[in-house]
Amino acid sequence: MITALVIGIGTGNPDHLTGEAIGALNRADLFLVADKGPAKQDLALLRTEICRRFIDDDHYAIVEVPDPERGPDAERGNSEYRAGVERWHAERARRYAAAIADSVGDHGTVGFLVLGDPALYDSTIKIVRSIEAHTDLDVELEVVPGISSLALLAARHKITLNRVGYPVHVTTGRRLVEEYRPELGDVAVMLDGSLHCADLLADHPDLVIYWGAQLGLEDEVLISGRLTDVIDRIRAARTAARDRRGWVMDIYLLRPGVAAKSARPGAEVTP
Structure with a gap:
């Protein structure tokens, strides 16, 4: 039996790991990490x-698994995009299954470290569930x-995600324009x-934006x-962030129609 631990590790700051996450790190024999090339090393x-900071001993191994090509998402329609993502997920699962079989056989605890929270626009849970389809494990x-x-x-912006009596809608850039209407709330x-x-x-x-990167x-x-006042600054800041690291997460x-009133000290703010 393989125990697969999908562990949310926050957005990059080790101080954001929970006690439960640290406990899970210390249970794993193997961590699989997607190798996305030099730009995202x-x-x-x-x-x-x-792992080095929070695991108490050196009983574990880390294996980088080359990530399959995903394809030109921006150039695809919705149906082609979904089909491309399905193929990408399936190939990832096959590669993870092979790495598990090679590293721990049919018994062990394998950790997958997920930036942010695994429940929100992340594919790791789905991919791990499908590993059984590609192996006898x-x-x-x-x-x-x-x-x-x-x-x-x-x-960071010192706000709530919703206003009193209003909902919150979570979506992607791909779907934003076709979905947006003020009745969605924030x-x-x-x-x-x-x-x-x-x-x-x-x-x-009159839309107001609260934006953050990295x-x-x-x-x-x-x-x-x-x-309307800050979109050009956001574009420039996004480009600069990508130039510094080779990637950007925002x-x-x-x-x-609500004025932006505050952000943390040192943030760029346009009231």
């Missing part, structure tokens, strides 16, 4: 540093929650490399204000 190094899944980028965004947007929020300005000029890391950036909250 520091994400693999972050996971290695978390029996896999028992356990999930440990982590601090999400959504929770950290709200904390809208949290993830996975938006193209900043599709700018496409809403013609019909919704949350939890030393080069964290925050900008808030009327979207998230934002859109709020209709």
Whole structure:
């Protein structure tokens, strides 16, 4: 029997690991880490540093598994995008299954370290569940929650995600423009490399944005204000963050017609 631990590790700051996550780290014999190439090597190094810092001894091993090509997501329609992601997930599961069989055989505890929280726009739970389909291994899944980028965004800007009596809608950049309407309330947007929020300005000029990139890391950036006033600064800050690391992770909250009043000391703010 393989026990698979899917462990949320927060957004990159080791101080955000929970006690439950640290306990789970110390149970694992093997950690599988996706190797996404040189541009994202520091994400693999972050996971290695978390293991070194929180695991009490050296009984564990870390194996980097080359990540399959995902494909040109931005150029695909919704059905092609979903099919491409399904193929990517299946190939990841096959590679993880092979790495488990090679490293621990049919008995052991395998950890998967997930940035943020495994329940929010992350595929690890689904992929781990499908490992059994690609091997003779029996896999028992356990999930440990982590601090999400959504929770950290709200904390950094010192806001709540919802206003009194209003809902919160969580979506992706791919779906934002077709879904958006003010009745959704506050809208949290993830996975938006193209900043599709700018496409809403013609019909919704009073939108306010709370944006953050590299949350939890030393080069964290925050900008808030009327979207029409700060969108160019956000684009520039996003490009600069990518240039520094080779990748960028960002998230934002859109709020209709409410002035952005505060953010943490040192943040960039446009009232």
